[in-house]
Amino acid sequence: MRSDNILTMFLGNKKRHSRDIDPDEIFLDSSNLPQFDTHQFEGRLEQPIPKLSLALLWGFFVLVIVLFSIRLGNLEIARGESFARIAENNRLERVPIFAERGALFDRNGTPLAWNEPLLGEEFAARVYNKMRGLAHVLGYVTYPARDTKGMYYKESFSGMDGVERAYNDVLGGTNGTLLIETDAQGGERSTHRESLAENGENLVLSIDARIEEALYTRIENLARDVGFTGGAGVLMDIDTGDIIALVSYPEYDAGVLANGTPHDVETLLADPRTPLLNRAISGVYTPGSIVKPFLALAALQEQLISPDEKILSTGSIAIPHPYLVGEESVFLDWKAHGWVSMREALAVSSNVYFYEIGGGLPQGGGNEERVGLGIGKIKSYMNLLGFEKRTGVDLFGEEIGVIPDPAWKEKIFHDVWRLGDTYNTSIGQYGFQVTPLQAARAVAAIANGGTLPIPRIVTRIFSDDETNIGGKVLPPKRTQLPIDSLHYAVVREGMRLGVLEGTAQGLNIPVVEVAAKTGTAQVGTVKKIVHSWVTGFFPYEHPRYSFAIVMERGPSDNLIGALYVLRGLLEWMAVETPEYLK
Structure with a gap:
């Protein structure tokens, strides 16, 4: 073959090959794979994206955009104000403007609590009168x-006891707010008062601080000299319920509790004499014979006995023994008084007389049957006179005491009530417990002829632009008792007779005529510890004030008790505050 033909043939073949499909460009599909599964990826090098996948992908992007937009809107719109406040607070500091706490005064205008500047602080210090007995x-x-950063987490004073607690909202006022603008470095740029402070209101108390201190001192001295662990006393206006003195010994140091060292506070809390206890309203004591005037009042109202009818006291009363057939249970009087009327029984404090009018006397053994009040009526009349109830005094922590009855005995001792329980309750023993304030209040009702006053400490509220003789006067409150007024007179006469010739003769003093009832309550099972009581009122002819004093847990062989506290107080008052004895 000629060379040019060979060349032409070669070139022509080359040209034709360039137009043919390159093997690398061949895509495998069902046309060249007869067994190809069109529903699988086998045999494929590439596959187009399905429409559903594209739709899901686009949906995902749209969802992300929508969620982002919602979040952005929440930050910018819904919470924009909150973030703005945060930013503003980084620039503006709010500082409290402390309100002045209201001052306290006694009934004569003597300052009892006030405020003084406190070095290095934006609020004032609370200062208390140093006179004793006020705590x-x-x-x-x-x-x-x-x-630790200097920011206030507690922006107000808090009253924790006494009038400070009971009238905290009245005394506290309302703090104001000072806005301080700062720069980026924390430097102060300007100040602005956002709100003004409103000072608290001032209070006038019914207390006479002079008598308060005198009563406290006498209770303290007797407790130390004789061995009583504590004591309490109340002197109250029988018509208004104004408390002239309310004393609890021992008392505490308010400064220690407010800002004392941990050691000082621990020492106070560990004191076995419990100085934090307000014994006048929170201390409950077995009353002993001071309940006898109230029992006499109930018996007269129920017409169980006349004032002049006499009961024989031979020194004891005997009833059939509840367990031993043929044996007797004997309940003692403190001495044989002979035949005594109601007035005489009150004067000499005859137990037998009050056993009989309280529990009655079953027939037999030479006894003539007598119907007594019974525990149900005893409890009812004691409740009527305010026992086992709060008096309503404007202080926190008041206890109600106990008047024992069958339900109480079942709960405490899981035993049935017996006549002997009624006898013991009739002379203020057994589970009977009262507070000194309850006793003073009940005696007030006897003294005024049947009105039970609501005791009170605060009598007037006034602001800084008023005087302590103006402001809001708080009216007294009282309850009328459904007992014949003639019966009160009999009981008053019996209590006066007790001072003239009975157990309260130590109060037969020239400075003022007193009517009184003493009581000695045995404490515990061995009966070597006693509470010493005296209650009553003065002046006798025109009563103005009732009183109740208890000396707590003293030796039973001691002959000096609460009566001598009152005597010393009255003799002091005759010189220092004679206006109360007229």
């Missing part, structure tokens, strides 16, 4: 407090 009446406060 439980006034109470104490805790102060505003800051954290």
